[in-house]
Amino acid sequence: MADIQYNSKEIVILGAGGLGREIHSWIQNDKNTTYRISGFRDDNFSSLDMYGLRDMLLGSLSSVEDRENVLIGIMDCDFKSSLFENLKKKNQIEICGYIHESVIVGIRSNFGEGVVLFPKVVISCDVEIGDATFINLGSQIGHDVRIGNCVSIMPNVDLGGGVVIEDNVFIGTGATILPGVKIPENSRIGAGSVVVKSIKKSGTFFGNPARKIF
Structure with a gap:
C-alpha cells in the first residue's frame, strides 16, 4: 500500500x-x-x-x-x-x-486497484477496500470495515467498526453508518443520513434513522 x-x-x-x-x-x-x-x-x-x-x-x-x-x-x-x-x-x-499525504492508515489495511483517498481521511486497522473506490475529505473508516468495488464516499462520512459496504454504493456527505451494519450493492445513502441497522434490499435511503425512499 x-x-x-x-x-x-x-x-x-x-x-x-x-x-x-x-x-x-x-x-x-x-x-x-x-x-x-x-x-x-x-x-x-x-x-x-x-x-x-x-x-x-x-x-x-x-x-x-x-x-x-x-x-x-x-x-x-x-x-x-x-x-x-x-x-x-x-x-x-x-x-x-x-492517497493524499495527510491520510492516516492503520496496520493490516489493504486496498485494491485505483483507490483514491482525499485529504484527512482516516482508515483504521484491518480494513479492506476494493477496486476503483473513492473516499472524500475527512471521512473516517472504522476497524474491520469491508468496502467493495466502485464505491463513492463523500466528505465527512463515518463508517463504524465492522461495517460492510458492497459494490457500487454511493454514500452522501456527512452520513453515518453504525457499527456492524451492512449496505447491499447498488444502494444510495443520502447526505446526513444515519443508518442504524443492516439494509436487506438495495435502494435509496435517507434520514435519521435512514428509511427507504426509492
Whole structure:
C-alpha cells in the first residue's frame, strides 16, 4: 500500500468534472507524490473550458490508449464500474491509485486497484477496500470495515467498526453508518443520513434513522 503513488510515472485522469479537477489539484500540491499529470480524458469537458484547462484535454474516455497509466476521477458508481471493466480488457493499462499525504492508515489495511483517498481521511486497522473506490475529505473508516468495488464516499462520512459496504454504493456527505451494519450493492445513502441497522434490499435511503425512499 505504501508505494501506491510513489513510482514516478505520467498519469491521465479519467473524468474532467469537479472530482477529476480536485484530484488534479491535490496531486499538484502534494510534495510526497511523484505522479506527473499529462491531462484529462472525458466526453464532457465544459468545466475544463471554464477553468482554463482545455489544453489538458487529451480526448474522450473511449480513446484511452494501450500502456497508458490512468486514474479514475468519476463519482457515478455505475458508470465508474462499467469504465473499470472496460479498462481491464485493454492491453497493459495500469489503473493507478492515489492517497493524499495527510491520510492516516492503520496496520493490516489493504486496498485494491485505483483507490483514491482525499485529504484527512482516516482508515483504521484491518480494513479492506476494493477496486476503483473513492473516499472524500475527512471521512473516517472504522476497524474491520469491508468496502467493495466502485464505491463513492463523500466528505465527512463515518463508517463504524465492522461495517460492510458492497459494490457500487454511493454514500452522501456527512452520513453515518453504525457499527456492524451492512449496505447491499447498488444502494444510495443520502447526505446526513444515519443508518442504524443492516439494509436487506438495495435502494435509496435517507434520514435519521435512514428509511427507504426509492
